[in-house]
Amino acid sequence: MKSPGPIIVALDFDSRRAAEAVVDRLGGECRFYKVGELLTAAGPDLVRHLVAQGHEVFLDLKLFEIPNSVSGAVRAAGSLGASMVTVHSMGGTGIMAAAVAAARDFPRLRVLALTVVTSMTGTDLADIGVADPAGEQVLRLAGLARKAGCHGVIASPQETAQLRGLLGPDSLIVTPGVTLPGESGADHARPGTPRAAVVAGASHIVVGRSVTRAADPAAALRLVRTDAGL
Template sequence: MNKPIIALDFPSKTEVERFLAHFDEPLYLKVGMELYFQEGPDLVRYIKSLGHSVFLDLKLHDIPNTVESAMRGLAKLGVDLVNVHAAGGLEMMKAAKRGLAESDTKLIAVTQLTSTSEEQMHSDQLIPVSLEGSVLHYANLAKQAGLDGVVCSVLEAKAIGAACGEEFLRVTPGIRPADVSADDQKRVATPEQARQNGSTHIVVGRAITKSEKPAQSYQYIKEEWSDAE
């Protein structure tokens, strides 16, 4: 069973160091835009030097040539997982894959953000199909482009596994225990629900990073994720 991915939603390296001091085991950590744009690649190198796995969550979305070049640079950091927006299209995703060709970094695509509701998708993106239909379309497009998987909500994970194969990664944010607030997420689930619904990886942020006892909260979520049947 894959480790829960902890979202390092911190503004600086200082907070990251303070948080990691609570742990004495290798972790899987997500570095997103907030942290990366403040600290840059040196922060990623620092985390990797500690023996942790890294999901670099930058959600690239640009013309194919630009994304390919950016991925070629990110590959040098030795991150374990990186992503693009599936909305960038088939050719952009193929270009991103080419940029990682000489690395072991896995590439996934964001389908629809877990903060997006079906109503928002219809009104803001003018996509007339159902939310699940949009997510499945993007997942199939990512599969066609040769990507390793997608970011989706738990609600779509099982359908994506059926459509794209069980080896196709379904990385699901919006994970938190039942007694923790959903905050700005719309499509959320518990670790147990994620396992039962076909997630291959779960991403957990504030339920751990804002906890008074982060290591204890992590172990609780890890056990629920591992033991769910």
């Protein structure tokens, strides 16, 4: 099978039927999908189904619990065949290290630390007692993730260049909040284009509505790939 490539399509739907309809329409154009809140509607069988079809799955769980619970959830993600799983870096090194340890039984599973959600601004951080701007908080949390042994981080395109400098060439940097030029950032307060994310050093870019709500999802994905220079 050829490499799934660096573009991940977010299946942000409220039903399995809607998600599978987009997967069918994309066909061979996409090999990598993100499953997040859809898991609560479709259940784990959807992940098994995607993996059985030859797709890679980024299971975006944003785990934020005691280390033992995080370990169990990571093992469950590995058993489903997921390629990536997210843990919340604001939980500290203890839960991140527990996630990394649990993933060792699944050689293909990568643990990614969510830094600052792309919808958050400095004002949002101040509300929870974080005085620093979003960019500084992202770098601080990424440093903790590196110490905990995480395989990479989740951050917006706007922090990617600094993160690449901090984390080096081998870490994964996965960027949600990616939209085509001229499109609204929607819920993302720190968006960027595919090209901007890739040039800054993103290893993977996550696209959602730009593709999944397009009249022709496959054509929209090709536009994303072209803009990214891939």
